[in-house]
Amino acid sequence: MSNSTTPLYEVRNIGKQYGSVVALDGVNFKIHAGEVIGLVGDNGAGKSTLVKALSGAHQPSSGEILLEGKPVVWKSPHDALEAGIETLYQDSGLAPDLSVSANVFLGREKVVSGILGKLGFLSQKQMDKEAHEDLERVGIAVPASNRSVSQLSGGQRQAVAIGRAVSWARKVIILDEPTNHLGARQAAEVLQIIKRAKERGLGVVFISHTLPHVLQVTDRIVVLRLGRVVADAPTSTFDAEKLLGTITGLIETK
Amino acid sequence: MNRIREVLKNQQFILVLALAVMVAFFSIKNPVFFSIPVFGNILSDWAPVVLMAVGETYVIMSGGIDLSVGSTVGLSGVAAAFVMRSMTTAGQNQNFTILVGTFIAMGVGLLIGLVNAFLITKARMVPFVATLATLGAARGLCIVTTGGGPIGEGPEKAISYSVPWFGPLNTPGIIIIVIVAICGLFMHKAKLGRYTYAIGSNSFAARSAGINVKLHLAKIYVLSGVLSGLAGMYLYIRLGSGSPSSGASGELMAIAAVVIGGASLSGGVGRMSGTVLGSLILTTVTSGLIIIGVAPNWNQVVVAVLIAGAVFIQGFRTWTKD
Numbered sequence: 001m002s003n004s005t006t007p008l009y010e011v012r013n014i015g016k017q018y019g020s021v022v023a024l025d026g027v028n029f030k031i032h033a034g035e036v037i038g039l040v041g042d043n044g045a046g047k048s049t050l051v052k053a054l055s056g057a058h059q060p061s062s063g064e065i066l067l068e069g070k071p072v073v074w075k076s077p078h079d080a081l082e083a084g085i086e087t088l089y090q091d092s093g094l095a096p097d098l099s100v101s102a103n104v105f106l107g108r109e110k111v112v113s114g115i116l117g118k119l120g121f122l123s124q125k126q127m128d129k130e131a132h133e134d135l136e137r138v139g140i141a142v143p144a145s146n147r148s149v150s151q152l153s154g155g156q157r158q159a160v161a162i163g164r165a166v167s168w169a170r171k172v173i174i175l176d177e178p179t180n181h182l183g184a185r186q187a188a189e190v191l192q193i194i195k196r197a198k199e200r201g202l203g204v205v206f207i208s209h210t211l212p213h214v215l216q217v218t219d220r221i222v223v224l225r226l227g228r229v230v231a232d233a234p235t236s237t238f239d240a241e242k243l244l245g246t247i248t249g250l251i252e253t254k
Numbered sequence: 255m256n257r258i259r260e261v262l263k264n265q266q267f268i269l270v271l272a273l274a275v276m277v278a279f280f281s282i283k284n285p286v287f288f289s290i291p292v293f294g295n296i297l298s299d300w301a302p303v304v305l306m307a308v309g310e311t312y313v314i315m316s317g318g319i320d321l322s323v324g325s326t327v328g329l330s331g332v333a334a335a336f337v338m339r340s341m342t343t344a345g346q347n348q349n350f351t352i353l354v355g356t357f358i359a360m361g362v363g364l365l366i367g368l369v370n371a372f373l374i375t376k377a378r379m380v381p382f383v384a385t386l387a388t389l390g391a392a393r394g395l396c397i398v399t400t401g402g403g404p405i406g407e408g409p410e411k412a413i414s415y416s417v418p419w420f421g422p423l424n425t426p427g428i429i430i431i432v433i434v435a436i437c438g439l440f441m442h443k444a445k446l447g448r449y450t451y452a453i454g455s456n457s458f459a460a461r462s463a464g465i466n467v468k469l470h471l472a473k474i475y476v477l478s479g480v481l482s483g484l485a486g487m488y489l490y491i492r493l494g495s496g497s498p499s500s501g502a503s504g505e506l507m508a509i510a511a512v513v514i515g516g517a518s519l520s521g522g523v524g525r526m527s528g529t530v531l532g533s534l535i536l537t538t539v540t541s542g543l544i545i546i547g548v549a550p551n552w553n554q555v556v557v558a559v560l561i562a563g564a565v566f567i568q569g570f571r572t573w574t575k576d
Contacts, residue, residue, distance in 0.1 A: 120440075120445035
């Protein structure tokens with residue numbers, strides 16, 4: 001374990017401009033191992049942009065990102081994945097025409113041994129088996145690994161997407177609206193998965209509009225408004241009313 | 255109704271059935287159809303189409319389109335013809351000349367594939383527009399370099415390779431079948447195909463899973479170019495010369511084969527076996543109509559009906575899901 005005072009993942013003074021539009025303006029926040037951070041804000045507050053910077057999809061215009069205290073630069077999502085940071089994007093994390101196991105192993109396929117493996121030939125049976133085990137391990141019961149994702153219900157798809165991200169994450173997992181479009185029971189399962197990921201010592205960034213979920217599962221809440229952090233405090237200091245007020249700006253901070 | 259549904263869900267079965275019905279129909283109309291020489295002729299028509307269609311399958315599965323395959327066939331055949339003519343004039347060994355010609359044809363295909371890849375991944379052009387540009391450019395170069403006529407005076411031995419010796423198959427045909435099989439294995443059993451499907455299915459998911467989408471697309475367009483280059487060489491061997499018009503409208507045949515094979519033009523759905531059967535159906539119909547004495551101009555109408563039928567069946571399968 002690294003020194004608990006060194007944050008696992010940190011952004012310092014991150015800025016991002018799209019032309020003349022300032023999406024992020026001097027954003028700072030930290031996440032420690034085994035900590036769940038809630039990232040909230042109204043539409044257009046900069047959540048998605050921040051997620052893209054954290055996951056390597058976009059490079060910030062200014063500022064720095066530190067992983068375990070060391071500055072890092074993500075040139076692509078691949079770099080961030082390699083470093084142990086998994087991201088679950090809102091809605092579009094899976095390839096619907098591929099099977100469950102193909103999605104779980106997408107980009108990290110297991111190949112057969114020998115020369116055929118060097119040519120990229122896949123070890124499909126092993127992946128089917130391991131995908132099933134991985135999903136079970138993070139607490140997801142999913143139908144056969146070889147079914148195509150397009151045949152699954154919305155809740156099952158989301159479960160596969162989360163299971164995929166959680167089972168691969170080694171350090172940080174970023175979940176962008178993971179409880180969207182889910183029924184109450186499925187949402188509860190997702191929150192359970194987040195708790196289990198926390199117990200495994202992962203840092204979890206939980207982005208959601210569903211404030212009761214945020215209050216229920218997070219340790220700290222970071223509130224973004226118009227590209228700035230307007231609040232960063234332990235979850236215990238918020239109640240639903242105060243959180244909503246902070247997001248909308250009805251309660252002025254600082 | 256349930257049983258009909260079950261059967262219609264199996265695209266491959268329908269395609270085999272359609273092919274069998276066609277062969278039976280043509281054979282009854284004119285018994286000459288059911289013979290080794292006719293099958294040989296169908297397979298010679300099929301070989302270049304399936305080469306283009308296999309590359310096109312990768313491209314379409316990835317959610318793109320390659321309109322340049324037909325022109326690539328033309329330009330690669332012409333380029334190979336020029337080189338082989340000079341080598342023949344210089345008195346080079348014929349087999350060696352043909353081998354060099356093959357590599358030249360593949361090289362031209364590779365170059366056109368690279369241009370497509372550059373336009374699509376670097377210049378961020380839509381595949382339809384990028385490959386429409388290379389379609390025009392390559393065909394234009396065919397005419398400019400040849401002056402419009404075929405380039406012959408190459409190795410005399412070339413045309414002898416087009417003689418069937420293994421049933422209806424000739425040597426290039428056998429090689430092409432092996433290449434098609436290998437491309438099918440890479441499509442369905444290896445990362446190359448897996449990533450192709452992933453990109454066609456959801457390119458954002460593919461990218462966020464760490465797949466280098468641009469590099470992968472580049473590989474696919476290059477593969478399509480190289481296979482079309484081989485088709486160009488195949489037509490040279492068949493005709494004994496490089497014609498500037500060879501492969502004309504080949505892109506339409508290739509796309510038709512892929513669509514008849516059950517693929518979705520939006521990517522992610524389809525199988526290589528469908529493309530193989532689709533191209534076989536196309537070339538069987540073309541030959542069959544001629545043999546039973548239908549005016550060749552009807553060909554296009556029949557192909558159009560086949561495409562419409564295939565798309566209809568695909569739609570039918572989608573509506574009746576569950």
